[in-house]
Amino acid sequence: MGYGISHSTDKNIVDLSRGSRNKATAKAVRATRERLQSGHGGQPAFEKDLLALHIQACLQNAGVTPFLVMIAAGLAIYLTANPVYYAWALLTLSIHALHLLLISKAGKRLSASHHQGRWRSALLAGQFAMGCCWAAFVLPRCQLCGPTMEVYLKGSILLVTLCVTAMNNLMLRQAVLFGFLPTAATLTLQATLTRQTGDLVLAATFATCVLFFIYITGRLYASNLKLLSFQSEKDDLIAELEVAKSLSDEARRRAEEANMAKSRFLASMSHELRTPLNAILGFSEVMANEVLGPLNNPLYKEYSGDIHRSGQHLLNLINEILDLSRIEAGKYDLSEESVSLLEIAEDCVGMVQLRAKSKGIHIVQQFESHLPPVWADEKGMRQVILNLLSNAVKFTSQGGEIRVRVGWTAGGGQYIAIKDNGPGIAEEEIPVVLSAFGQGSIAIKSAEQGTGLGLPIVQAILTKHGGEFKLNSKLREGTEVIAILPAKRVLQSLPAVQETRAVEPRRRYFA
Numbered sequence: 001m002g003y004g005i006s007h008s009t010d011k012n013i014v015d016l017s018r019g020s021r022n023k024a025t026a027k028a029v030r031a032t033r034e035r036l037q038s039g040h041g042g043q044p045a046f047e048k049d050l051l052a053l054h055i056q057a058c059l060q061n062a063g064v065t066p067f068l069v070m071i072a073a074g075l076a077i078y079l080t081a082n083p084v085y086y087a088w089a090l091l092t093l094s095i096h097a098l099h100l101l102l103i104s105k106a107g108k109r110l111s112a113s114h115h116q117g118r119w120r121s122a123l124l125a126g127q128f129a130m131g132c133c134w135a136a137f138v139l140p141r142c143q144l145c146g147p148t149m150e151v152y153l154k155g156s157i158l159l160v161t162l163c164v165t166a167m168n169n170l171m172l173r174q175a176v177l178f179g180f181l182p183t184a185a186t187l188t189l190q191a192t193l194t195r196q197t198g199d200l201v202l203a204a205t206f207a208t209c210v211l212f213f214i215y216i217t218g219r220l221y222a223s224n225l226k227l228l229s230f231q232s233e234k235d236d237l238i239a240e241l242e243v244a245k246s247l248s249d250e251a252r253r254r255a256e257e258a259n260m261a262k263s264r265f266l267a268s269m270s271h272e273l274r275t276p277l278n279a280i281l282g283f284s285e286v287m288a289n290e291v292l293g294p295l296n297n298p299l300y301k302e303y304s305g306d307i308h309r310s311g312q313h314l315l316n317l318i319n320e321i322l323d324l325s326r327i328e329a330g331k332y333d334l335s336e337e338s339v340s341l342l343e344i345a346e347d348c349v350g351m352v353q354l355r356a357k358s359k360g361i362h363i364v365q366q367f368e369s370h371l372p373p374v375w376a377d378e379k380g381m382r383q384v385i386l387n388l389l390s391n392a393v394k395f396t397s398q399g400g401e402i403r404v405r406v407g408w409t410a411g412g413g414q415y416i417a418i419k420d421n422g423p424g425i426a427e428e429e430i431p432v433v434l435s436a437f438g439q440g441s442i443a444i445k446s447a448e449q450g451t452g453l454g455l456p457i458v459q460a461i462l463t464k465h466g467g468e469f470k471l472n473s474k475l476r477e478g479t480e481v482i483a484i485l486p487a488k489r490v491l492q493s494l495p496a497v498q499e500t501r502a503v504e505p506r507r508r509y510f511a
Contacts, residue, residue: 046228047116053224054123054171055107058100061168065096065130068164072137072157079153080142092133099126123172127179134161135182138190147198155202158183159209166213170220180210262325277315284308320457323383327460334377334464338491341414342371344378345406348385352393360399368407374414374489380461385416387454388481392420395479412487413467419480425473434459434471458483465489 073089076082103126106119138158142150162180169175184207191199286292287304295301326332349363356363392402405417425433434455458481459469466486473479 046225046232047120048110049228050171050173050221050225051106051110051116051119051123054169054175055103055110057168057171058103059107062100064164064168066093068157068161069093069096072161075153075157076137076140079145079149080140082140082142084140085137088133088136091136092130095129095133099130102126120172124174124178127169127172127175128182130165131179131182134158134180135186138183138186147196151198151202155205158206162206162209162213166217170217171224173218173221176210176214176217180206184210273318274315277311277318280311281308281315284311320454323457324460327457327464332460332464334380336375336377338373339376339378339381340371340373341376341381341416341485342367342406344382345385345404345416348382348389349404351386352389356393356402359393359396361393361396362401364401364403366403366405366407371406371408371414373491374485375491376465376485376489377461380464384458384461384483385418387458388416388418388483391454391481392418392422392479396420396422409484409487412490413485414490415482415484417480417482419478421478424475424477424479425471426475427473430471430473 069089069092073085076085102122106123110116110119138154142153145153162176165179166176169179184203187199187203187206191203284304284307287295288301288308290301295304323332345367346365349365353363389402389404396402400421403417403419405415405419407415409415455469455471462469462483462485466488468484468486470482470484471479472482
């Protein structure tokens with residue numbers, strides 16, 4: 001005879017598909033760590049990422065440079081009437097187009113390449129070629145305009161170009177240096193040869209601006225590098241947390257599976273454990289009461305009584321373990337009906353009264369009268385009250401007192417409170433005694449030891465009812481336990497609904 005426990009529905013199967021995800025996550029973690037630790041010889045650890053960002057920015061802003069070239073050429077032709085700027089514009093646009101082709105090629109092959117240094121050198125070479133074009137822009141002299149106008153023309157165009165180029169090449173180290181070193185050198189050479197004030201001012205101003213932008217772009221590059229490092233570390237932590245969470249979930253599933261296996265084992269072994277105990281209890285009771293005749297040796301009667309009491313104690317322990325196992329497995333169902341908490345409390349007090357008198361314990365009952373019935377499981381509530389009363393009697397010393405109160409709660413529910421003047425429980429031991437198999441120091445030293453399952457079962461049964469359990473205790477002042485049922489379980493006495501039949505009203509005729 002079994003309990004009909006399903007071995008397929010309640011079995012927690014470990015999700016083996018998470019293994020592949022764990023491997024992918026662990027691979028991402030390793031790749032991130034290698035990237036973080038790959039910096040050596042002054043090379044940043046995120047060279048490929050920075051180059052990819054630089055390529056993306058260049059492709060998005062590809063039309064800015066031709067726009068500047070056409071404006072510069074148009075102004076120069078308009079102010080100087082020198083046709084050489086037509087050739088300069090054509091050459092500069094051609095080199096810019098080749099530079100864009102190089103950038104596009106780098107963007108396609110960079111992800112699969114391990115030679116980021118070569119691509120970086122190629123991109124710097126393209127910047128140097130564009131710098132040579134801008135150096136060629138300052139070579140022609142303006143014959144029609146004066147020296148001041150020439151300085152304004154070349155200086156304004158070069159400064160605007162320097163600003164735009166610096167902003168577009170933040171992710172490429174030394175791009176400003178390679179892009180405008182030829183221009184700065186050309187202006188310096190011109191100023192040295194001509195020794196004109198305008199050329200000297202232009203060369204000095206442009207060189208200072210180049211140095212300033214090199215410093216600014218270097219700082220911005222370092223900031224972007226740090227942001228990428230932080231982002232990578234964050235991704236690394238997220239990946240590690242994902243791995244840890246996956247391992248934790250798998251461990252939890254395995255623990256739940258083991259717990260379910262334990263609960264199934266205990267539930268299936270209930271009959272096998274109880275059947276021999278019933279025989280032991282029955283035959284030992286027959287021998288102790290000498291039903292089949294007197295025992296020749298008085299010791300045999302004493303031994304049979306000890307066997308009966310030990311078997312009864314063992315049966316109680318087995319029942320407690322099985323009750324807790326059913327609760328943990330979700331197999332503990334309430335058989336709810338209308339019951340009186342007062343009557344159950346009186347019956348339970350009567351059950352422990354004899355044991356209390358043997359220890360000289362006085363039980364004081366303080367019951368409120370006319371309490372309405374509650375909708376609850378009578379067997380479960382009886383077990384709750386008996387467990388609490390048994391604990392009170394067990395730990396109350398000789399000649400002590402136990403107060404049992406039943407009444408209304410402030411919220412409209414009903415409660416039963418049991419207070420003793422025993423040794424009490426230390427504050428730090430209260431969570432221990434409320435846990436499964438947990439016992440305080442007083443219970444460990446007591447001769448009447450149990451499994452430590454009484455209070456956990458009480459809490460579980462009250463939770464099933466939607467109720468609450470409270471334990472208040474202090475050393476050398478006693479312990480008070482309170483079991484509370486919510487207001488929704490109180491059945492208010494309402495008058496019965498009387499059925500009425502519809503009667504056709506009499507017709508009255510008036511003259």
